Amino acid sequence: MANSTIKKLEKRWSKNLFICVGLDSDYKRLPNRTGDIASDIFEFNKAIIDSTFDLVCAYKPNAAFYEAYGTDGLTALKKTSTYLKENYPDIAVILDAKRGDIGSTNEGYVSSIFDNLKMDGVTVSPYLGQEALEPFLERKDKLIIVLAKTSNPGSAEFQDLVVGEGGKPLYQVVAERVARNWNKNGNCGVVVGATYPSELVQVRKLIGDLPILIPGLGTQGGEIENTVRSGMASGGWGMIINSSRGIIFASDGKDFAQKARDVAMDLNKRLLLLKDS
Amino acid sequence: MANSTIKKLEKRWSKNLFICVGLDSDYKRLPNRTGDIASDIFEFNKAIIDSTFDLVCAYKPNAAFYEAYGTDGLTALKKTSTYLKENYPDIAVILDAKRGDIGSTNEGYVSSIFDNLKMDGVTVSPYLGQEALEPFLERKDKLIIVLAKTSNPGSAEFQDLVVGEGGKPLYQVVAERVARNWNKNGNCGVVVGATYPSELVQVRKLIGDLPILIPGLGTQGGEIENTVRSGMASGGWGMIINSSRGIIFASDGKDFAQKARDVAMDLNKRLLLLKDS
Numbered sequence: 001m002a003n004s005t006i007k008k009l010e011k012r013w014s015k016n017l018f019i020c021v022g023l024d025s026d027y028k029r030l031p032n033r034t035g036d037i038a039s040d041i042f043e044f045n046k047a048i049i050d051s052t053f054d055l056v057c058a059y060k061p062n063a064a065f066y067e068a069y070g071t072d073g074l075t076a077l078k079k080t081s082t083y084l085k086e087n088y089p090d091i092a093v094i095l096d097a098k099r100g101d102i103g104s105t106n107e108g109y110v111s112s113i114f115d116n117l118k119m120d121g122v123t124v125s126p127y128l129g130q131e132a133l134e135p136f137l138e139r140k141d142k143l144i145i146v147l148a149k150t151s152n153p154g155s156a157e158f159q160d161l162v163v164g165e166g167g168k169p170l171y172q173v174v175a176e177r178v179a180r181n182w183n184k185n186g187n188c189g190v191v192v193g194a195t196y197p198s199e200l201v202q203v204r205k206l207i208g209d210l211p212i213l214i215p216g217l218g219t220q221g222g223e224i225e226n227t228v229r230s231g232m233a234s235g236g237w238g239m240i241i242n243s244s245r246g247i248i249f250a251s252d253g254k255d256f257a258q259k260a261r262d263v264a265m266d267l268n269k270r271l272l273l274l275k276d277s
Numbered sequence: 278m279a280n281s282t283i284k285k286l287e288k289r290w291s292k293n294l295f296i297c298v299g300l301d302s303d304y305k306r307l308p309n310r311t312g313d314i315a316s317d318i319f320e321f322n323k324a325i326i327d328s329t330f331d332l333v334c335a336y337k338p339n340a341a342f343y344e345a346y347g348t349d350g351l352t353a354l355k356k357t358s359t360y361l362k363e364n365y366p367d368i369a370v371i372l373d374a375k376r377g378d379i380g381s382t383n384e385g386y387v388s389s390i391f392d393n394l395k396m397d398g399v400t401v402s403p404y405l406g407q408e409a410l411e412p413f414l415e416r417k418d419k420l421i422i423v424l425a426k427t428s429n430p431g432s433a434e435f436q437d438l439v440v441g442e443g444g445k446p447l448y449q450v451v452a453e454r455v456a457r458n459w460n461k462n463g464n465c466g467v468v469v470g471a472t473y474p475s476e477l478v479q480v481r482k483l484i485g486d487l488p489i490l491i492p493g494l495g496t497q498g499g500e501i502e503n504t505v506r507s508g509m510a511s512g513g514w515g516m517i518i519n520s521s522r523g524i525i526f527a528s529d530g531k532d533f534a535q536k537a538r539d540v541a542m543d544l545n546k547r548l549l550l551l552k553d554s
Contacts, residue, residue, distance in 0.1 A: 024382070026385070062382055062385075064378055064384075067385060068384075068385035068393075069393075071351050074348050075348060098377055098378050098402070099341075101373075102427065102428060102497075105339055105341045107345075108339075108345035109341045109345075111345045112344040112345050125377060125402045127402050127424060127427070127435060128424075129432055129434030130431060132427070132429045132431055132432070147405075150379065152380060152406070153408055154406040154407060154408025155405060157407060157408070158403060158447065162440065164438055164439060170438070220379075
């Protein structure tokens with residue numbers, strides 16, 4: 001029984017829509033700046049959304065780009081989320097926040113992310129363990145996506161350390177625990193970077209059909225063909241393949257929204273070719 | 278050569294001030310609520326600060342309690358930080374945010390926490406590794422406090438896993454790497470919970486005189502005597518011993534600020550007795 005967020009994703013996946021657009025809307029890089037930060041960021045996001053909504057399974061704003069601008073950034077984030085809920089209620093919105101504190105403190109983040117910002121999903125860091133993250137895991141209708149193998153070049157430092165008797169790298173132990181223990185409400189997923197296709201294969205074996213959020217496409221070096229071959233679930237679904245800068249900053253001119261659409265369409269075409277091959 | 282944040286701490290430590298007051302100012306629990314959230318949270322913090330400033334080495338607001346109230350919470354956080362800078366510039370202010378994203382994205386958090394909110398220090402999660410956290414580590418005048426062994430009951434799930442040939446638990450590997458590699462600018466510390474005194478002893482052995490932020494006193498079950506015996510650096514310094522709810526919610530009445538002072542004074546007395554024993 002999929003929850004309402006996973007159902008949204010499955011509906012889009014069934015239309016061969018796997019791309020997630022990362023709304024990493026760094027104000028300094030926006031082509032439509034007027035000086036009204038909250039409004040400019042929102043208008044940029046709105047233009048990106050309106051020109052890509054039929055090509056994606058999800059949107060994923062990263063909290064850091066909004067927090068950088070204080071209350072203005074937060075206002076833009078909330079307006080973006082509200083706009084998506086009102087106009088595109090079938091598309092999942094995931095806040096990439098990589099949060100994780102002790103249990104009672106996480107209630108503050110849960111309240112902010114799900115009740116105030118109305119997000120459908122969130123990324124969390126596993127370091128404090130399942131017990132600490134219960135306030136997230138208890139939200140049965142949301143998608144709680146746990147960092148396993150992150151896309152950055154230095155992710156091996158701790159994530160690849162071989163742990164315990166089993167002799168598995170830490171990222172696999174995390175993925176396995178999420179699938180076996182943390183997912184009691186059927187609301188968990190994991191993060192694996194597109195920059196690590198062989199690790200993606202390993203994680204897919206360990207977690208069955210759980211959703212995998214896959215960042216790192218494009219600017220960070222991940223290739224969509226490799227990613228899809230490595231990350232596909234048994235039903236051909238289960239992937240939220242994120243591209244951020246590669247889509248939203250495809251052009252730094254006034255045609256940014258059209259160029260974003262072009263890149264997203266190209267990614268989808270390459271996905272379809274793979275599917276038919 | 279200590280940086281300016283560590284110098285601030287050392288000056289307080291030299292006066293036997295080791296207590297950090299955790300400004301976990303959960304709006305629902307404030308005794309001074311009028312309905313104006315931003316103002317109420319700030320006034321509560323101001324009262325706590327004004328009645329404890331001569332007893333502490335640092336203040337530590339936890340971001341979750343502010344984010345829970347959106348732009349109002351953020352306004353209260355910024356007002357609190359500004360108030361501290363203007364009135365008590367010698368006291369370090371640490372944002373407990375447990376942040377950690379990929380490198381370029383962390384720049385947004387760094388900008389928010391250090392440039393906008395003017396914090397002196399921040400807690401970060403180690404999971405993505407040193408390379409990802411460089412935007413934090415490059416801030417030479419700040420204190421970057423890396424989670425090693427957190428205070429929550431379930432922190433063992435990953436932190437106590439034995440890794441690699443050396444056969445050390447992960448939290449020790451993290452602490453060791455922070456001391457040996459991450460601390461190249463002399464601006465790092467680690468978090469170890471007061472609820473784990475024997476782990477605190479192990480970490481202190483591994484990291485020399487680096488600052489340890491020690492949460493978990495009081496409500497969470499940590500005892501100050503045990504904590505101090507376990508966490509002291511060679512010079513008798515090096516500890517930021519945090520108590521949040523045990524101090525700020527010592528009373529739920531109008532006498533909350535006086536009662537907070539009483540609890541902080543009592544903790545300091547117990548510290549001095551230890552020192553003389």
